[in-house]
Amino acid sequence: MKVLPPSKVYQLLEPGPVVLLTTARKGRANVMTMSWHMMVEFEPPRVACVVSGANDSFAALRATKECVIAIPALDLAPTVVEVGNCSGRDVNKFERFGLTPVPAACVAPPLIAECFANLECKVVDTRLVRKYNIFILEVLKAWSDPARKNPRTIHHHGYGRFVVDGETIKLKSRMR
């Protein structure tokens, strides 16, 4: 994994890929599947996300204020669904699904080796947690796997239907 400049983080999340979110509490790591996230700021990269109180990860995120957003490509799609279909209360999802936890540099939750990018995050605002389960995160360190060229991400349309990245088009734009 190679360090990714903060200024490039938005290019990973802005397109709306399904991601994995890792947390760690009392020495136990957990992982969930997440699609409700958005960029909030370019630099420092800030991200908003929704973690439902029904998820075991909610309590860990609220208590520890740390997480990692790991971005899977198409090859992990079946794993992504399986991770979302069970709870960390019942099972060690890393072992069950063959995900390799890698120590992060700035936070306790692990990176996931099988994901092509990993974002170490801390929670910086919880004002909308009570009403909407919205956490505001700041990305402390970003990693990408240089061996993975042009990873194709997946986008959730509901009930296990995913659309995979297709062709790339390039248009002349003054927008960042």
Place this chain on the structure above:
Amino acid sequence: MKVLPPSKVYQLLEPGPVVLLTTARKGRANVMTMSWHMMVEFEPPRVACVVSGANDSFAALRATKECVIAIPALDLAPTVVEVGNCSGRDVNKFERFGLTPVPAACVAPPLIAECFANLECKVVDTRLVRKYNIFILEVLKAWSDPARKNPRTIHHHGYGRFVVDGETIKLKSRMR
């Protein structure tokens, strides 16, 4: 345009498409390009989005608390970029780019006829506007164009690079 049940709205926005946002103030409609949005609640459908203070639409959204999220498909990609590259302060973007405003049912900002789906929204929370430019919207009425089968949306990766929806995969999932 056909009314879309509120329960299906998340299937449009969760995959992370680039969207257009219309506002209306003092009888003048405007439109901007937006990629920073996420679902917050299934029903009633609630959406969070970031509208920069640098956009002319920011003041209109904050003052009127109404907007329409219009979802374009690939055919509109060049228009989406052009809309993002200029300001409503200088030009009537609907006229300039051949977008057809259609009266909405519940809000003053118009739907866009060329988009395959349109979501009429009101602002329901502004607590994070000052610090992050985050608006919380509630979708009052959703429309989709039944003549548009399997529209391919576009996903922004920065600087005019877009990835177009590719193949669809279906995995067995208990997740909504």
